[in-house]
Amino acid sequence: MCRKFGGPEVLEVTEVDEPTEGEGLVVVDVAACAVNFPDLLMIQDLYQFKPGLPFVPGSEVAGVVRSAGKGAERFAPGDRVIGSSGTGGLAERAALVADTMVAVPDGIELDQAAGLLYAYGTSHHALRDRADIQPGETLLVLGAAGAVGLAAVEIGRIMGARIMAAASTDEKLELCRQRGADETINYAKEDLKARVRELTDGAGADVVYDPVGGAYSEPALRATAWNGRYLVIGFAAGEIPRVPLNLPLLRGCSIVGVFWGSFVAHQPEQHRRNVAELTEWWRSGRLAPHVFSSYPLERAADAFRDLAERRVLGKVVVTPG
Numbered sequence: 001m002c003r004k005f006g007g008p009e010v011l012e013v014t015e016v017d018e019p020t021e022g023e024g025l026v027v028v029d030v031a032a033c034a035v036n037f038p039d040l041l042m043i044q045d046l047y048q049f050k051p052g053l054p055f056v057p058g059s060e061v062a063g064v065v066r067s068a069g070k071g072a073e074r075f076a077p078g079d080r081v082i083g084s085s086g087t088g089g090l091a092e093r094a095a096l097v098a099d100t101m102v103a104v105p106d107g108i109e110l111d112q113a114a115g116l117l118y119a120y121g122t123s124h125h126a127l128r129d130r131a132d133i134q135p136g137e138t139l140l141v142l143g144a145a146g147a148v149g150l151a152a153v154e155i156g157r158i159m160g161a162r163i164m165a166a167a168s169t170d171e172k173l174e175l176c177r178q179r180g181a182d183e184t185i186n187y188a189k190e191d192l193k194a195r196v197r198e199l200t201d202g203a204g205a206d207v208v209y210d211p212v213g214g215a216y217s218e219p220a221l222r223a224t225a226w227n228g229r230y231l232v233i234g235f236a237a238g239e240i241p242r243v244p245l246n247l248p249l250l251r252g253c254s255i256v257g258v259f260w261g262s263f264v265a266h267q268p269e270q271h272r273r274n275v276a277e278l279t280e281w282w283r284s285g286r287l288a289p290h291v292f293s294s295y296p297l298e299r300a301a302d303a304f305r306d307l308a309e310r311r312v313l314g315k316v317v318v319t320p321g
Contacts, residue, residue: 003054005045008304013297016056019088019095021069026098028063028081032114032294032317033089035303036060036147037211037236042087043304049261051087058089058318061096062104062114072098080104082113084264090300092320099268102275105283115147115289115315116278122233122260123151123209124274127159129263130256131207131229135160140196140205142220143212143236144181145172147315152209153179154287161207164199166192166216168310175313179290187216196223204228204251217241221248221255228253290314 001014021027039057041047065079075081075098083101088094104113127133139156143149144165156163157180165176166185173184185195196205204225210217214237221243224230230253235241248255264271281287292312295303297320306312 001054002043002057005043005053007044008301008308010043011057011301011304013300016091019091019093021067021072021095023069024071024098025095026068026072026075026081026083026101027066027093027095028061028083029066030061030063030089030092030094030320031110032062032319033058033091033094034060034114034118034147034315034317035090035300035307036118037234037307038118040304040307049086056088056091058091058094059084059086060114060118061085061089061094062110063094066093068098074098075101080110080113082117084117084261090297090318090320092297100264100271102272102279105279108279108282111294111317111319112289112291114317115291116282117275118260119147119151119315120155120278120287120289121264121271121275122148122258123155124278125260125263125271126209126231126233126258127152127155127161127207128274129270130258131231133159133161133207136162137206138162138164138200138203138225139207139209140164140166140220140223141176141181141209142166142187142216143210144176144184145313146211146236147312148211148233149209150176150179150290150314151287153181156180156209158281158286164196164205172313175290191219192216193219193223196220200225207231209233211236213237213241214239215241218243218247221251221253224251224253226252230255232257292316294319296320
C-alpha cells in the first residue's frame with residue numbers, strides 16, 4: 001500500500017477488503033506481479049497517470065482466475081492469465097479489466113508471464129505498429145539492458161533487424177549480446193552519435209528505440225538515418241528532453257510517440273493479436289523474458305529499490321503467493 005508519495009520506503013504491507021469482480025472485471029489470484037518503471041514513478045507522484053491516495057501499486061499481473069463478472073465470461077475459474085491493472089497488482093488478489101487480459105499458454109511459467117505485457121507489448125507495438133521495421137534495417141536500442149530494452153533487442157532480432165544495443169556498463173552489454181544484439185555501444189565511455197555513424201557507415205540508424213530520454217536523446221536523434229523513425233518510449237533518466245525541431249527536418253526523419261497503455265485502451269483487438277504473436281514466439285522458443293530477481297510480497301519495496309538504483313537487468317517480479 002502507498003499511503004503517501006515518496007521512494008520505496010513509503011510502501012507497507014497491510015490487509016484490505018477482497019476485490020470484487022464487477023462488470024467487465026475478473027478477480028485473479030496473483031501468482032506474480034512485475035514491477036515496472038511507471039510503477040516507481042507512480043509512487044513518487046511523477047507519472048502522467050495519478051491515482052488517488054491510498055493505492056496499491058502494481059500494474060502487470062499473472063495469475064489464476066478466481067471469478068469473472070458480467071461481460072467477462074470468456075474467462076473461467078482456473079484459467080491462467082496475464083493482464084494489466086493500472087494499480088492493485090501487488091496483492092494476493094487483484095481485479096483486472098477483462099479487455100486487457102489474455103490467456104497464458106501451457107508450458108509458460110507465471111513468473112515469466114508477468115514480464116510479458118508491458119515490456120514485450122510495448123516493444124512489439126513500437127517496432128511493428130509504430131516503426132513498421134523491416135528486415136535488414138538497423139535498430140538502435142537505448143537502455144538496452146532494461147526490461148523494455150531487452151524486449152526490443154529480442155523482438156528486433158526476430159523481425160530481422162540489425163541491432164545496435166546501447167547501455168552504460170559492459171555487464172549490461174554482455175547480456176544484450178546474449179539476447180541477440182549484433183553490435184554494442186557503451187555510452188558511458190563512447191560518443192553515441194559517432195559510434196552509431198561508424199557502425200552504419202555514416203548512414204545512421206533506421207529506427208531508434210528510446211526509453212531513456214535525458215542527455216542521450218539528442219545525440220540519438222542526430223544519429224537517425226534519412227527516413228528514420230525515432231521512437232519515444234519513456235524517460236527512465238528522469239529528464240524529458242527538449243530537442244531542436246530542425247533535426248527531424250534536416251534528417252528527414254519522424255519522431256513517433258509510443259504509449260502502449262493508450263494503444264491497449266483504443267485498439268484492444270489489435271493488442272490481443274499482438275500478444276498472440278508474442279506468445280507464439282515465446283512458445284516456439286524464439287523469445288523468453290529475463291527475470292532478474294523475484295521477491296515475496298513482504299519485500300516488494302526491495303524490488304522498487306533495485307529498479308530505482310538501476311540494478312535490474314531485465315525484469316523484477318513480486319510473488320504474493
